[in-house]
Amino acid sequence: MIESIINRASCGRLEAPAPSKEHMELMFQAALRAPDHRGLKPWEYIVFEGEEALNRLGDYLLQASLKEQPDLGEEAQLKIKGKPHRAPMVIVAVAKAQNHPKVPHIEEVLSVGAGVQNLILGAYDLGYGVYWRTGGVAYNDYLKEPLGLGYEDTIVGFIYLGTPSIELKSKPVPKVEEFVRKG
Numbered sequence: 363m364i365e366s367i368i369n370r371a372s373c374g375r376l377e378a379p380a381p382s383k384e385h386m387e388l389m390f391q392a393a394l395r396a397p398d399h400r401g402l403k404p405w406e407y408i409v410f411e412g413e414e415a416l417n418r419l420g421d422y423l424l425q426a427s428l429k430e431q432p433d434l435g436e437e438a439q440l441k442i443k444g445k446p447h448r449a450p451m452v453i454v455a456v457a458k459a460q461n462h463p464k465v466p467h468i469e470e471v472l473s474v475g476a477g478v479q480n481l482i483l484g485a486y487d488l489g490y491g492v493y494w495r496t497g498g499v500a501y502n503d504y505l506k507e508p509l510g511l512g513y514e515d516t517i518v519g520f521i522y523l524g525t526p527s528i529e530l531k532s533k534p535v536p537k538v539e540e541f542v543r544k545g
């Protein structure tokens with residue numbers, strides 16, 4: 363387990379097949395065990411799988427981008443629309459924060475971040491390739507409506523999932539003493 367966490371590597375080159383239904387269930391169970399102050403469960407995961415769903419997500423990305431930048435050129439538009447097709451499955455991870463009086467907003471977003479990391483580690487452990495992206499469009503408010511999100515919701519990432527089409531290379535582990543000190 364600890365080895366799998368240390369050796370984890372993102373994979374930007376993903377192909378079919380996407381994770382199986384059974385494996386997705388396990389990965390989501392892992393995600394839903396994220397630490398969660400006061401049990402607010404501020405998590406939502408929206409799964410886009412297959413050609414039609416990925417096309418739809420591409421349209422959402424493009425329409426939202428055009429609202430911010432109406433003069434986007436044809437090439438840029440095609441690039442944005444094609445982004446979800448970098449994997450057979452994309453999960454949009456969302457913090458549906460409740461803004462509880464005793465739980466600062468950031469803690470709800472952090473809980474989704476922890477959930478995403480659990481999901482990513484699960485995917486890696488099960489042999490899948492995975493890449494956590496945001497890009498500017500995650501912070502584009504126009505994306506919220508087509509995704510069925512409220513204005514207060516936060517997109518924490520687009521999680522690209524599939525089968526690695528290249529050999530995964532783990533990055534060197536940073537030196538512990540450079541980031542850790544005694545208090």
Ligand SMILES: Cc1cc2nc3c(=O)[nH]c(=O)nc-3n(C[C@H](O)[C@H](O)[C@H](O)COP(=O)(O)O)c2cc1C
Pocket residue numbers: 370371372373493494495496497518519533
């Ligand atoms: C919140 C968050 C957003 C990220 N967004 C992007 C992104 O938009 N594009 C990108 O290339 N990497 C992004 N990354 C980084 C990659 O997911 C990945 O961690 C990085 O390429 C390092 O690779 P590694 O995970 O194998 O160490 C993001 C990471 C986090 C935590």
